[in-house]
Amino acid sequence: MKRIFIAFVVFTLGLLAVSTYQALFVAPTEQTMGEVQRIFYYHVPSAWTAGVCFFVNFLASVVYLWKRNLASDAVAAASAEVGVTFCTIVLITGPIWARPVWGIWWTWDARLTTTLVLWLIYVSYLVLRRFSAGGQTQVLAAALAIFGFVDVPIVYMSIRWFRTQHPSPVMGGGENSGLDPAMLHAFFWNLAAFTCxxxxxxxxxxxxxxxxxxxxxxxxxxxxxGGPR
Amino acid sequence: MTTLGVTRTTLLKDLRMEWRSKDAINSMLFFALLVVVIFSFAFNPTAEESRRIAGGLIWVAFLFAAVVALNQTWARELRNQVLDAYRVSPAPPNALFLAKAIGNFFFVVVLEALMAPLFVVFYDLRSVGPVWQLIVVALLGTWALVVNGTFFAALSIRTRSREIMLPLILFPISIPALLAMVDATTSILTGEASPDFWIKMLAVYDVVFTAVCLLLFESVLNAE
Structure with a gap:
């Protein structure tokens, strides 16, 4: 098992090297945005990975409430922490990209606000884990995880109605959407690398x-x- | 005893205790009053444009005040191991939860009814839209805050820093409900937009989270 994991780590490092090369050197420079657009290869894969982590967190929490095994609680704890980390990367790379492109660091639009609320929800989850005592932590955390996950689509819907500025999905959107194939290539390398x-x-x-x-x-x-050892 | 019977008995007990002590309602009222006064220093409260932020202001005041009452929900039951006794009894856990949630709902609605005239006086509010819509928003919004708040109070009572924990976990989850309440209230007060979408949103939020609460409360009550 350990050997497989080490092999996977080596594989991930190799993938990361290739994807970084792809993002910084192979992918063409975007016409209007210039070099800063390359942050896209980190921003979107991080968002994807955070999403995967939060989904894993939800599944693990449901399994925990059902089976009450420590392993699924450990998965939930791990995925929440890693998810918050990647979500933080999204929230940091976003403004760095937005400043030169939109002219502002931050805008209270649907996707940005939803990401921020998502981050807040899972930070509160981590705080709850930290502050609850002993054997209760797992149940309390699992309950909150389910609340958080149920809340996300409602947050998105409500803020979408509220205001929107973030570009509509570039991939799989309307007629004028879609990336240059070379960009898509680099993007998928990064998506794979970040997921790993x-x-x-x-x-x-x-x-x-x-x-x-x-x-x-x-x-x-x-x-x-009897007594500490 | 049936679910309904347990709910009614617990609810009546809580209401009677509150009626005699008036702990929750007094502290909530005073707290909300303080928020109103402190907000008035932040901007000119009688200016015409303050009507646009009145919705946000009212709900922030009620939210903070509601947390004061919510924090006391379970503290009383913790003394003398009432919750432990409840756990070993055959009474359905959701009956207890419903009684607590309805009790809190009642306290916060009373608070709102008492505070609303004060807001009108202090902030010179007039509603351009129909007032009955404001009442619908208030009832749906209060239930949204209170149902999750009661549940999260049961979570936070088991953590180390009890009173601080509740707002930390309640506020992030309540953001869509707050947004709906604030926007609906502002739309009605200014009469500039239709609050229909937000009222439906609140109704959906209420249904979804009431279901989640009822589904999970037993696990939380029995968490060991």
């Missing part, structure tokens, strides 16, 4: 969580047998 980085981080964090549980269980057992 996300998986690697989640696996590492999952292992850490399970080790923490083990340490806690050992301490508890030692305390039951």
């Amino acid at each position: 980085v996300g998986i690697v981080l989640m696996v590492v964090r999952y292992r850490l969580q399970m080790l923490e549980e083990e340490v806690e269980a050992t301490h508890a057992a030692a305390a039951l047998q």
